[in-house]
Amino acid sequence: MICKRCGSNELSKNGTKLKNGVRVQKYKCRKCGHESLEQGELPKEEVRIESKAVGMSEEQFRARFDLRFIIESKCKTLQRGVFLSMSEFIKLCGITPSAGYRDIMLHSDFDDYRGKVRGEIYWSAPESISKLRQEGILN
Secondary structure (H helix, E strand, O other): OOOOOOOOOOEEEEEEEEEOOEEEEEEEEOOOOOEEEEOOOOOOOOOOOOOOOOOOOHHHHHHHHOHHHHHHHHHHOOOOOOOEEHHHHHHHHOOOOOOOHHHHHOOHHHHHHEEEEOOEEEEOOHHHHHHHHHOOOOO
């Protein structure tokens, strides 16, 4: 389709309109901004086939299913001076409580990120945990 005002063929679709009971396509010229209506056969558009990646990478797979990988990655994002209770940390990790998740969370590899006070376990950056352990607040 060609613009009636400037003769350009750079038109873009601009919605549809009901005219005399028939739905017609509206077009807008990209050069001059003139709007026009086209009834009946619409211009053919290029069909682009985009290839979509099939499956997932190992890292994506681990981030979804491997609890140890999820906990390690979230431990690295913990901020200094911010303490999360165990339940808050589980929510941060997006872990659905299931069999064995607590054993993984209480594994000795994560001792630097975790401290206990009055029976409650808190998670934070290793610097914050070690500081409060030296002061005798956490054990």
